Amino acid sequence: xxxxxxxxxxxxxxxxxxxxxxxxxxxxxxxxxxxxxxxxxxxxxxxxxxxxxxxxxxxxxxxxxxxxxxxxxxxxxxxxxxxxxxxxxxxxxxxxxxxxxxxxxxxxxxxxxxxxxxxxxxxxxxxxxxxxxxxxxxxxxxxxxxxxxxxxxxxxxxxxxxxxxxxxxxxxxxxxxxxxxxxxxxxxxxxxxxxxxxx
Amino acid sequence: xxxxxxxxxxxxxxxxxxxxxxxxxxxxxxxxxxxxxxxxxxxxxxxxxxxxxxxxxxxxxxxxxxxxxxxxxxxxxxxxxxxxxxxxxxxxxxxxxxxxxxxxxxxxxxxxxxxxxxxxxxxxxxxxxxxxxxxxxxxxxxxxxxxxxxxxxxxxxxxxxxxxxxxxxxxxxxxxxxxxxxxxx
Numbered sequence: 001x002x003x004x005x006x007x008x009x010x011x012x013x014x015x016x017x018x019x020x021x022x023x024x025x026x027x028x029x030x031x032x033x034x035x036x037x038x039x040x041x042x043x044x045x046x047x048x049x050x051x052x053x054x055x056x057x058x059x060x061x062x063x064x065x066x067x068x069x070x071x072x073x074x075x076x077x078x079x080x081x082x083x084x085x086x087x088x089x090x091x092x093x094x095x096x097x098x099x100x101x102x103x104x105x106x107x108x109x110x111x112x113x114x115x116x117x118x119x120x121x122x123x124x125x126x127x128x129x130x131x132x133x134x135x136x137x138x139x140x141x142x143x144x145x146x147x148x149x150x151x152x153x154x155x156x157x158x159x160x161x162x163x164x165x166x167x168x169x170x171x172x173x174x175x176x177x178x179x180x181x182x183x184x185x186x187x188x189x190x191x192x193x194x195x196x197x198x199x
Numbered sequence: 200x201x202x203x204x205x206x207x208x209x210x211x212x213x214x215x216x217x218x219x220x221x222x223x224x225x226x227x228x229x230x231x232x233x234x235x236x237x238x239x240x241x242x243x244x245x246x247x248x249x250x251x252x253x254x255x256x257x258x259x260x261x262x263x264x265x266x267x268x269x270x271x272x273x274x275x276x277x278x279x280x281x282x283x284x285x286x287x288x289x290x291x292x293x294x295x296x297x298x299x300x301x302x303x304x305x306x307x308x309x310x311x312x313x314x315x316x317x318x319x320x321x322x323x324x325x326x327x328x329x330x331x332x333x334x335x336x337x338x339x340x341x342x343x344x345x346x347x348x349x350x351x352x353x354x355x356x357x358x359x360x361x362x363x364x365x366x367x368x369x370x371x372x373x374x375x376x377x378x379x380x381x382x383x384x
Contacts, residue, residue, distance in 0.1 A: 011375055012368030017241065019367075021348030021360075027241065034234055035276035036205075041234045048237060050374060051343035053324040058344045062325055065336045068355045070345040116357060117334070135332040137356035 006033050008040050015047035061102030066120075066136045067148045075103060083151070085183075092161070092182035099190045101151035108145045110166065110179040112138050117169045118145065118178065125160045135169060159187045205230065206273030213264045213272060224261055231279045232257050238280070242287045252290075256282050327377035335370035338363055 009030060016022050017030045034041045057063060058071070059078045065071075075082055081100060086107040087093055097104060112118070115138050122131040136145060145166070162183045167175035203211075208230070211223035232253045239249030260279055263269055269278055328336060337356060341347040349360040349367070358366070 010368070010372075012371045015367075015371050016364075019342055019348070020346050021350065031238060031280055032277070034237070035231070035280040038230060041237070044237055045233060046375070047371070048240060050324065050371070050378075054328065054339055054343045057325055057328065058340065063340065064329060065340055066333055067337065067340060068345075070347055070351075070355065071340055074345050120333075133333045135334045137334045137337055137358065139355060139357035142357070 005036070008037060009033065011043055011047065014040060014044045015050070017044060018047060018051045062150050062152070063103065063148050064150055064153060065148055066133070067105075067146050069146070071148070072105065072146065081151075087181045089179035089181070092184055094184045094186055096186045096189045097151050097154040099188060099192075104149045104151055104154050106147045106149075106181075106183075108147060108164070108166065108179065108181060109143060110145075112142050112145075112178065115168045115170065115178065119167045119169045119175060120145075120147075120164060121167070122162050122164045124158060124162055130157065130162055136166075154185075155188050157185050159185055161185070204273075205275050209264055209269065209272035209275035212261055213267065213269065215265055227261065227264075227275075228257050231260070231276075235279065235283050238283045239287070243290065248290075252283065252286060256286055259286075323378045323381045324374070327374050327381070330377060331370055331373060335366050335373070338366045339370050339374075342367055 006029070014030060014034075017027055030044070034044050058075065059080060061075075061080050063071075072082065081102040083098065083101045083104050084107070085093055085095055085104070087109065089110045095104075118136040118138055119134045120132070120136060121129065124130050138145070147164075162185055164181045164183065166178045166180075168178055169175060203226075208223055208227050212221070212227050215221050215223065235256045236249045236253040239252035240246065243249050243252060256279065260269075260275075260282055264272070264275075269275065271278070328339065331339070334356065338352055341352045341355065342349075347355070349363040352358075352363045353360045356363075
């Protein structure tokens with residue numbers, strides 16, 4: 001129990017302490033408050049566990065996200081085993097996941113001019129939805145999106161064509177289709193046997 | 200003791216006249232060692248250095264309290280922070296202090312059990328991260344995994360630095376609420 005002379009910051013403001021762009025004066029202000037306030041000290045510790053948890057998930061290859069080259073560089077540094085595919089709009093690719101892969105990355109190329117945000121949907125050949133995400137950010141001039149999937153997740157995918165559709169989330173109804181790609185998923189391959197496990 | 204003001208605990212430590220660890224010392228350690236460790240995580244290169252810092256700072260603070268060298272026990276938080284800053288500055292000057300882990304520290308740490316509300320299970324983080332909008336997930340990954348600043352993230356995703364900071368705060372609030380919900384269920 002303690003009393004403080006300054007108001008408690010929000011959780012987000014405390015979490016800023018762990019970012020690389022916090023101003024030294026702001027960091028010192030948070031430190032001065034936290035050393036007077038046990039509740040905020042606990043929240044700061046919680047923010048630390050959150051950031052280290054996010055890092056641990058990434059290092060374990062457990063990220064399902066649209067990422068940037070900065071994230072790919074960190075995965076490379078951390079020894080995460082990444083398998084790459086690259087597709088142009090309308091293309092299909094025979095693809096597989098290997099037993100020692102951690103993450104599968106696909107560079108989805110396309111013309112995204114004038115688009116700030118994209119929704120993505122993956123559907124199996126049967127029409128069943130296999131994945132969906134909204135509000136993928138698009139930088140001006142971007143000619144590709146980088147999709148990362150945990151290899152563990154891809155190993156659970158059925159061996160069937162999976163169609164990925166990107167739509168502009170600009171409020172148009174129906175959403176404007178930007179590009180479609182097809183993954184002809186051929187299962188999990190094992191380097192030791194050099195065969196897949198389709199039986 | 201746990202409900203006392205920090206200054207009351209500090210004065211109780213100062214009044215100690217035994218060589219054995221007291222309840223007041225343990226309580227002071229419980230309250231401040233985690234904060235010194237967090238400070239160390241920000242300013243030192245790794246977690247073991249932060250752990251060392253927490254032990255060294257708390258030993259020095261308790262020693263100085265017992266020696267009557269802390270003039271304002273009610274401002275003990277400021278004193279601990281100042282000691283932390285001094286020690287980190289000393290380490291940066293290459294004067295790394297390597298004190299042995301003495302029995303008293305072990306006694307403190309045995310007495311300080313982590314509270315259940317601090318036990319943030321990483322398994323809860325994954326689904327909560329997955330539940331975010333893609334933009335927010337990207338911002339968190341770039342911030343806390345790739346260690347990118349808001350302006351760098353803004354350039355990468357086509358946003359302003361201010362929008363990145365707002366998105367980060369919103370994402371963190373969502374994550375915290377999601378984790379609390381999962382912890383309660």
